[in-house]
Amino acid sequence: MKRKIAIIGGGIVGASAAYYLSTLSGHEQLAVTLYDDGTGQATSAAAGIISPWLSKRRNKQWYQLAKDGASLLMQLAREANLATDVYAQTGTIITRTDPTDMSKLWELAKQRAAEDPDMGEIQQLTAEEVKEKIPLLSKGQPGVYVSGGARIDGAKFVDDLLTQASQVNLTVKHGKVTLDEAGHIVTPAGTKRFDQIIIAAGAWLPDLLAPLGMKVAVRPQKGQLIQLNVQDFQDYENMPVLMPEGERDVIPLGHGQLIVGATHDDEGKFDLSVTKEATQDLLGSAQRFVAGLTVDSIAEAKVGTRAYTEDHSPFFGRLPMHPKILVASGLGASGLTTGPLIGRLLAGTAIYGGKPDWSKYEKNLANYFS
Ligand SMILES: Cc1cc2nc3c(=O)[nH]c(=O)nc-3n(C[C@H](O)[C@H](O)[C@H](O)COP(=O)(O)OP(=O)(O)OC[C@H]3O[C@@H](n4cnc5c(N)ncnc54)[C@H](O)[C@@H]3O)c2cc1C
Structure with missing residues (x-):
């Protein structure tokens, strides 16, 4: 039996997670379903600038995440054979x-x-x-x-990654879904159970987690x-x-x-x-x-x-009270730069489990929840 993984959200985080769930070792054992509404999606409306190095921001964890994100994108563009109208290192x-x-x-x-x-x-x-x-x-x-600076077309990038993953182990379903109180996914076709759920719903994360009694500090x-x-x-x-x-x-x-x-x-x-x-x-x-x-x-x-947190920092990881659920949000104005790396980290955790130490990239996840 293959392990069933769901992703909610088909922006840059969800699409990158889907791509890595179809390429990282162990992907043969997975059946992945991605649900995406798409309305208001930040990724497909974004300007597309990848250039974190001279930012005025003093947040060291953000800089480490953004700089490693820019490097991962270069690698991903080669690996996924992206055309120059999708990703181009223009400077x-x-x-x-x-x-x-x-x-x-x-x-x-x-x-x-x-x-x-x-x-x-x-x-x-x-x-x-x-x-x-x-x-x-x-x-x-x-x-x-x-x-090293680049431009990326968010909509085409997401489209390319989802097309490639669909040839391996991904099924994409368009439309809005919700969670029930037990954390199962409620779709128009009924309630679905998964072994793990990655919620990459950008600014809409608070709505999705409300049935679990959780409040998220994202605006x-x-x-x-x-x-x-x-x-x-x-x-x-x-x-x-x-x-x-x-x-x-x-x-x-x-x-x-x-x-x-x-x-x-x-x-x-x-x-x-x-x-x-x-x-x-x-x-x-x-x-x-x-x-x-x-x-x-x-x-x-x-x-x-865009989704913002109080300290303008993204957060991502496994929910302590609901270990089957992984989340990411708060990517703010630089999510095309940090999104693919966050998607890869979440995909790796969904496949291999464990409690990786991401303290070089983010604060404690609990800071953003009540
Ligand atoms: C105008 C603009 C310009 C930007 N320019 C840049 C830039 O130049 N460089 C840069 O690095 N970043 C830029 N950004 C920021 C970047 O676009 C975002 O940080 C990033 O795209 C966020 O990605 P995400 O996957 O977290 O969320 P999103 O891209 O918003 O994706 C979330 C997805 O989840 C779906 N969803 C939510 N709830 C549900 C549900 N219940 N059921 C099903 N689907 C659901 C949404 O419909 C959406 O498709 C810009 C953003 C904007 C708006």
């Missing part, structure tokens, strides 16, 4: 206008690059050199280039971005991602497409409407860097719901 440029801030950033870059070879080559660039690397910019700012945050057409740059495939100081990020997708994002709207919570104010704010940022953009250049707007 990233982080700008600073104040010379003192710039020299601090450069010192940090040198220190971090010495510690982590996957950060790749680093360069200090003048405003003109930034423009040379990203020709669609009408205005440059001095910055630091990091060749939703609305995020919006826009995708624009930049007609003159149809021939360009790879340009670095620009992370300008005090402005929205600019992510050239190649072939004359550009993403600008994203907003952070705590009041918006689970609201999925595209608002005029957010669109204006994003377009304004885009126009300050790229000439000739108008409202008509906007091809698409996306909205998703």
Whole structure:
């Protein structure tokens, strides 16, 4: 008899867990079912920047998780043979206008690059050199280039991983499910029992755990971005991602497409409407860097719901009171970077059991539950 494992949530954490449950040794003994509603999913609405090394955050556990996550993604992209429209190591440029801030950033870059070879080559660039690397910019700012930086298309990434896992041991079911008081999964086709359940439900984790009498300290945050057409740059495939100081990020997708994002709207919570104010704010940022953009250049707007904890740290692991259930949430604004590693750790634990020590990556899971 194969062991039955369920995953609730088909964002980057759930899809990565499904992928590793179909590739790690022991996968032959598993039958995996993934349930995903998809409404408001953060992963498919995300901007797609992978560049944790020069973050201003001082949280050491988060940095370790994000840096190891960026490295795992490089490996996963090769292993799963992902196309360049799914994951591309384009490099990233982080700008600073104040010379003192710039020299601090450069010192940090040198220190971090010495510690982590996957950060790749680093360069200090003048405003003109930034423009040379990203020709669609009408205005440059001095910055630091990091060749290990990448962009990822969350929706395509998830799709690719689920397709590959479906060829091995995964069944995907679309639609919303709930838990009953005993922790079994209630689906439209009845109550289902599994040997283990991985709940990767992002901002919706509190709803799912409510029937178990558990409260989770996770709050939703609305995020919006826009995708624009930049007609003159149809021939360009790879340009670095620009992370300008005090402005929205600019992510050239190649072939004359550009993403600008994203907003952070705590009041918006689970609201999925595209608002005029957010669109204006994003377009304004885009126009300050790229000439000739108008409202008509906007091809698409996306909205998703991020999950945040009080200390902005993700959490993941086995629920102490319900040992068959593993959870992850709170990935915030950097979940495309940390999600695949969290998915892999959860998949490994579901297969091999035990109580791994993840203290280098996260605080005690109990901090987030009451
Ligand atoms: C606008 C925006 C821009 C972003 N940009 C970046 C970026 O550039 N770089 C970066 O690293 N991160 C970025 N992020 C953050 C990143 O997208 C998230 O942290 C990450 O995708 C969270 O992944 P997840 O799998 O935990 O949750 P999600 O992707 O939200 O997936 C959770 C899934 O669970 C499903 N679900 C929930 N409840 C149920 C249920 N009861 N039954 C069935 N299914 C259920 C949901 O429908 C959803 O599909 C961005 C986010 C947003 C919104």
